[in-house]
Amino acid sequence: MEKMNIAVCFGSRSVEHDVSVISALQLMEAAEAAGHTVIPVYISREGLWYTGNALRQVETFREFNPMGKEVQRVILDISSGSGDLWAWPLQKTGLFGRLPDPVAHIDCAIPVFHGMNGEDGTIQGLFEMAGIPYASSGVLGSSVGMDKIAMKQLLRGAGFPVLDFIWFTRDQLEKDRLKIVERAEQEIRYPMFIKPASLGSSIGVSKADNREELEKALALATSYDRRILIEVGIDHPVEINCAAVGYGENVQSSVCEMPVSAGDDSFLTFWEKYLRNNGAKGPQSHGMKSLSRVLPAPIDAGLTHRIQQMTVDIFKLLDFRGTVRVDYILDHNDILYVEEPNTIPGSMAFYLWKAAGINFPELVDRLIESAMQAFADKNRSVYAYDSTILQKVTAGAKGSKG
Numbered sequence: 502m503e504k505m506n507i508a509v510c511f512g513s514r515s516v517e518h519d520v521s522v523i524s525a526l527q528l529m530e531a532a533e534a535a536g537h538t539v540i541p542v543y544i545s546r547e548g549l550w551y552t553g554n555a556l557r558q559v560e561t562f563r564e565f566n567p568m569g570k571e572v573q574r575v576i577l578d579i580s581s582g583s584g585d586l587w588a589w590p591l592q593k594t595g596l597f598g599r600l601p602d603p604v605a606h607i608d609c610a611i612p613v614f615h616g617m618n619g620e621d622g623t624i625q626g627l628f629e630m631a632g633i634p635y636a637s638s639g640v641l642g643s644s645v646g647m648d649k650i651a652m653k654q655l656l657r658g659a660g661f662p663v664l665d666f667i668w669f670t671r672d673q674l675e676k677d678r679l680k681i682v683e684r685a686e687q688e689i690r691y692p693m694f695i696k697p698a699s700l701g702s703s704i705g706v707s708k709a710d711n712r713e714e715l716e717k718a719l720a721l722a723t724s725y726d727r728r729i730l731i732e733v734g735i736d737h738p739v740e741i742n743c744a745a746v747g748y749g750e751n752v753q754s755s756v757c758e759m760p761v762s763a764g765d766d767s768f769l770t771f772w773e774k775y776l777r778n779n780g781a782k783g784p785q786s787h788g789m790k791s792l793s794r795v796l797p798a799p800i801d802a803g804l805t806h807r808i809q810q811m812t813v814d815i816f817k818l819l820d821f822r823g824t825v826r827v828d829y830i831l832d833h834n835d836i837l838y839v840e841e842p843n844t845i846p847g848s849m850a851f852y853l854w855k856a857a858g859i860n861f862p863e864l865v866d867r868l869i870e871s872a873m874q875a876f877a878d879k880n881r882s883v884y885a886y887d888s889t890i891l892q893k894v895t896a897g898a899k900g901s902k903g
């Protein structure tokens with residue numbers, strides 16, 4: 502593949518900011534190994550954009566110093582087709598007051614955000630506007646994938662098996678607390694899982710076995726999100742994950758993994774997912790790598806094939822792009838449910854690809870390829886339409902719409 506300027510974009514205003522930093526550090530290494538020029542683009546917790554070499558080291562983020570060495574504040578030129586990053590504040594130099602050259606030019610962006618303001622379609626929309634190819638699902642797939650309520654409704658509508666759930670907003674809960682609690686007890690029953698609609702990494706997710714726990718779980722979930730769902734809980738679930746990569750008709754699935762929970766019937770909490778084998782901090786934290794998993798998942802060939810096919814089907818249905826990981830749950834009767842797709846999975850699910858014979862640098866090239874294909878595809882569509890409406894209208898703006 503042609504070598505490019507790859508902007509690896511990460512961080513952002515999200516409760517999963519730190520996980521994103523870890524995923525991005527891994528991906529930057531892989532992108533460099535693939536021969537590309539890496540442009541780190543870090544969006545701080547406040548939403549400011551930075552670039553610079555220091556952003557390739559985990560130490561920089563322990564206590565982020567925007568004035569630090571090799572850290573430079575930038576802004577993206579969002580004029581369509583520019584792709585330039587400019588030093589901020591913009592300063593004219595020289596005799597004729599010209600602007601200096603841009604700090605960097607982006608050929609393709611790889612969004613490595615988790616959660617809000619990055620995985621949810623927002624930055625994807627920005628890249629669409631700016632005409633920058635980007636290696637993640639588009640606005641539709643990203644936003645549907647982020648909202649567990651919309652996503653489950655859509656999957657169910659398309660005939661995929663999902664666990665029963667009810668949903669409501671924080672406002673409704675404040676008004677009709679008892680009604681909603683009673684409805685959950687009647688329709689969902691204990692054990693149930695209470696979740697904010699648009700978070701990840703198990704943040705704000707809890708299991709409730711009785712009303713007291715339900716009340717607590719609701720308080721927690723509503724502190725993170727205004728849309729909440731309550732889902733049928735599976736005791737001792739077996740979890741299976743499978744990834745897919747590609748674009749359009751050209752989609753490939755990975756091997757399946759079975760993440761293993763150490764606690765008895767405790768679900769995979771944030772701590773277990775990211776910190777269990779590393780202590781709470783430490784430079785050797787490798788994100789999803791620290792999680793214990795069985796790879797490939799010890800399930801029979803028939804089920805493996807079904808899960809891989811389902812993953813590809815879901816990928817196509819939701820118009821995903823780049824690499825996505827779809828998580829499944831098996832109950833004690835071995836009935837399979839789609840749990841959720843993750844449109845920017847932790848560590849880009851590189852370990853699933855490695856097991857499928859695609860190393861991380863190759864995966865990066867696949868991601869870029871999907872971005873370039875989608876970009877070319879979009880440019881095939883027509884964006885101009887010759888109408889005579891402007892010629893016909895004489896009367897200013899008023900009344901022109903009638």
Ligand SMILES: Nc1ncnc2c1ncn2[C@@H]1O[C@H](COP(=O)(O)OP(=O)(O)O)[C@@H](O)[C@H]1O
Pocket residue numbers: 664694696700701702703704706732733734735736738740768769828830840841
């Ligand atoms: N209905 C359920 N029954 C049993 N375990 C669940 C259920 N829903 C979620 N879990 C557990 O909680 C974890 C986090 O839930 P999930 O919906 O995947 O949220 P997140 O987006 O935060 O990853 C899952 O990986 C699984 O271990």
Ligand SMILES: [Mg+2]
Pocket residue numbers: 702703828841
């Ligand atoms: Mg999950």
